[in-house]
Amino acid sequence: RSHCRSLIILRKELTKNIYHPLTMKLATFALLLPHLLVTPTAAHLRLRNQQRHLQECEGSNPIACGCDSVLQNDYRGDISTTVSGRTCQSWGSQSPHSHSRTAANYPDKGLGDHNYCRNPDGEPRAWCYTTDPAKRWEYCDVTYCSTTDPYVANADPQNCGPVIDIGGNCDLAKLTAAISGTTCTLEELFPGQDAAGIAATVADLCEYDARVQFVEIQGTYQLDHRYMDGGGDVADETYGFAMDTARLNRFITNSMDNSIIDWPEYEQKEDYNPANGYGDNGYMTNFNIDPDAEKGSCQMNTVMCCFTDSAMDELVDNTDICHHDLSSSPQSNHVYNGWSVFTNDDSAHCVGFTWEDGTVSDTYKGNALFYASLYQTTKKGYMSNVPGAPMCACMEQMPVVTKAECVTATGSGLSYQFTVDSDGEVSATHSVTMAYTDCGGNDLKAQVKAVHAGTSIETDIDEYLVGADSCEVKNADYLNEEQLLITGASDRFTDMDGVLEQGRTWKQVFGEGIFFLPPHLDAAEADEEMRTLMEACIPSLGRYCMLIRKCSSCTSEPHRNIVYQRLTPFPDYKEGISTDTTMDVPNLFMNQWRAKNNVMHVDYELYSSVTDALSQENEWLVSDYNNNNNNYGFPRNSGPTTHIGNQWNSYRWHGAYANNHGFYVEVPSASTSA
Numbered sequence: 001r002s003h004c005r006s007l008i009i010l011r012k013e014l015t016k017n018i019y020h021p022l023t024m025k026l027a028t029f030a031l032l033l034p035h036l037l038v039t040p041t042a043a044h045l046r047l048r049n050q051q052r053h054l055q056e057c058e059g060s061n062p063i064a065c066g067c068d069s070v071l072q073n074d075y076r077g078d079i080s081t082t083v084s085g086r087t088c089q090s091w092g093s094q095s096p097h098s099h100s101r102t103a104a105n106y107p108d109k110g111l112g113d114h115n116y117c118r119n120p121d122g123e124p125r126a127w128c129y130t131t132d133p134a135k136r137w138e139y140c141d142v143t144y145c146s147t148t149d150p151y152v153a154n155a156d157p158q159n160c161g162p163v164i165d166i167g168g169n170c171d172l173a174k175l176t177a178a179i180s181g182t183t184c185t186l187e188e189l190f191p192g193q194d195a196a197g198i199a200a201t202v203a204d205l206c207e208y209d210a211r212v213q214f215v216e217i218q219g220t221y222q223l224d225h226r227y228m229d230g231g232g233d234v235a236d237e238t239y240g241f242a243m244d245t246a247r248l249n250r251f252i253t254n255s256m257d258n259s260i261i262d263w264p265e266y267e268q269k270e271d272y273n274p275a276n277g278y279g280d281n282g283y284m285t286n287f288n289i290d291p292d293a294e295k296g297s298c299q300m301n302t303v304m305c306c307f308t309d310s311a312m313d314e315l316v317d318n319t320d321i322c323h324h325d326l327s328s329s330p331q332s333n334h335v336y337n338g339w340s341v342f343t344n345d346d347s348a349h350c351v352g353f354t355w356e357d358g359t360v361s362d363t364y365k366g367n368a369l370f371y372a373s374l375y376q377t378t379k380k381g382y383m384s385n386v387p388g389a390p391m392c393a394c395m396e397q398m399p400v401v402t403k404a405e406c407v408t409a410t411g412s413g414l415s416y417q418f419t420v421d422s423d424g425e426v427s428a429t430h431s432v433t434m435a436y437t438d439c440g441g442n443d444l445k446a447q448v449k450a451v452h453a454g455t456s457i458e459t460d461i462d463e464y465l466v467g468a469d470s471c472e473v474k475n476a477d478y479l480n481e482e483q484l485l486i487t488g489a490s491d492r493f494t495d496m497d498g499v500l501e502q503g504r505t506w507k508q509v510f511g512e513g514i515f516f517l518p519p520h521l522d523a524a525e526a527d528e529e530m531r532t533l534m535e536a537c538i539p540s541l542g543r544y545c546m547l548i549r550k551c552s553s554c555t556s557e558p559h560r561n562i563v564y565q566r567l568t569p570f571p572d573y574k575e576g577i578s579t580d581t582t583m584d585v586p587n588l589f590m591n592q593w594r595a596k597n598n599v600m601h602v603d604y605e606l607y608s609s610v611t612d613a614l615s616q617e618n619e620w621l622v623s624d625y626n627n628n629n630n631n632y633g634f635p636r637n638s639g640p641t642t643h644i645g646n647q648w649n650s651y652r653w654h655g656a657y658a659n660n661h662g663f664y665v666e667v668p669s670a671s672t673s674a
Contacts, residue, residue: 065145072126082138088115088128096133160184161420170206170416210428214264221266230385248378261366285331286393297645298394304352305392312381317347322471324399332390350404367409406439406447502610506664513660533665551661559647563607589634595625
């Protein structure tokens with residue numbers, strides 16, 4: 001670890017010159033250095049947290065100076081010459097030096113069609129490419145705003161380190177226990193920080209520095225995202241297969257077998273995701289494992305990659321592609337809705353893995369993702385996605401196929417260490433021995449059923465891995481039930497307004513898509529109408545009238561006809577979001593499904609049929625609500641036995657499957673009872 005810190009400049013030189021013909025000897029030398037170009041350092045940690053700690057820079061003035069605490073990454077001035085006096089090359093130019101440090105690859109780093117000094121990639125200070133063909137790049141003489149670094153303070157190397165082994169978990173308690181009884185203290189490791197600051201620093205070191213961040217393998221979010229969707233340098237043959245996979249090969253040779261790889265998170269997604277319904281996280285939408293995410297969540301704890309081409313030997317054809325619902329992966333295909341059915345027998349190879357939360361498979365799922373994706377491309381040449389689908393993603397976003405190969409990643413001897421170098425620089429690392437294997441004879445479907453036995457995942461996987469020779473039947477079912485209506489074959493797409501269905505007559509109150517019916521423009525009138533309709537059953541039946549949401553586009557069978565049975569009186573009306581004492585009933589269902597006066601088993605029950613509702617059997621067990629002002633309507637991620645995502649409706653937002661639905665209230669009549 002310490003040698004990596006001393007070789008940061010060489011490391012950066014290599015990454016900037018790795019494809020330059022004159023530096024092939026230098027790039028070859030990098031193959032001999034263990035972990036070079038891939039091992040996290042404290043410099044990565046500072047860069048990863050630059051926005052979080054920017055306010056700590058004394059005298060911050062991005063136009064005039066750069067903060068040492070973020071390696072001058074914040075500098076936005078107009079200095080355009082290097083320390084030797086050379087003129088900087090424009091970041092928007094590829095001459096005289098071609099490069100990848102562009103505004104597209106490094107957004108929000110101050111790059112553009114100018115030649116001002118910047119630090120987009122974690123150098124020790126601001127730099128630029130030069131206009132001198134003989135000198136590729138140099139540092140710039142940008143003034144520091146502050147000479148102190150308030151984030152990663154220097155420890156006393158006399159009393160602490162050089163290596164502090166803390167065992168199989170990385171946290172403050174383990175570090176405290178490891179130095180107990182020694183001459184080292186937390187205050188000496190992190191001088192100048194109070195208890196809260198030390199706790200935050202250790203947490204960040206453990207989260208971002210101790211393990212290999214997935215983004216470090218290729219280098220940028222853009223490269224990772226393009227690759228997982230089926231593009232990127234390899235698929236585009238940017239420099240030829242050997243050069244395009246050179247960095248990946250180095251990681252495989254030097255670090256794959258002795259590193260834990262974190263699940264991919266990215267700074268670029270930390271603002272976008274919470275603002276767009278993908279949760280308060282930095283996950284790529286392909287692999288959003290946030291259970292509270294409204295869109296694109298990975299409820300099945302299963303990932304699959306499907307390749308359709310190979311740059312090396314012939315692709316091993318192990319599956320048939322059946323169909324793909326384009327609305328399940330809009331961030332990959334940029335299509336809001338649609339479908340694809342595949343009837344030819346083109347070659348495809350699918351491989352995946354699954355994990356159980358809180359187990360060994362959960363700990364090493366980042367390694368399994370690398371092995372199922374980038375490793376397959378680097379060592380087997382596998383590339384290119386199924387048209388309209390991502391190449392690698394959580395199962396819910398992938399096409400329906402007949403089968404997939406299964407892989408696992410496990411580690412042994414895991415131990416975390418804090419290191420203190422001769423300058424007092426504190427960093428975190430780990431040691432582990434990794435093993436990558438198949439799933440003991442199981443294909444992916446069998447492994448999912450074994451790992452998730454007794455849960456909804458055990459049966460949900462049948463929708464995506466359908467078995468050999470099943471495509472023709474599954475495609476016909478999909479088109480008939482999901483997309484095309486054959487007269488007399490299904491009532492899924494029929495309007496219930498004024499119609500006898502499930503033994504009751506119904507009146508529609510509002511809907512979207514093929515069931516489009518807007519509510520009253522006057523919110524108070526809409527609320528009064530809905531309350532009146534739902535209270536109409538009380539005199540004759542002694543209960544509230546049932547409310548059904550019929551959803552023809554919902555992908556979950558139980559969500560296609562949800563019966564809401566109100567149990568308690570509605571609170572007083574007030575337009576907008578529900579409060580402790582008020583409720584806007586139409587808005588509750590349309591846009592803002594909340595628990596205020598709306599608690600499952602207290603204020604209401606949910607059922608999958610009118611029969612169940614009347615007999616008060618098989619009520620849903622799992623509820624889910626908005627806890628803020630998000631515009632996610634009924635029933636958010638509620639489900640019969642477990643959370644089921646993306647079946648909610650919203651009359652303000654889009655992105656889930658309930659695009660075609662209608663809300664209908666039971667109409668009481670003399671012929672109905674109970």
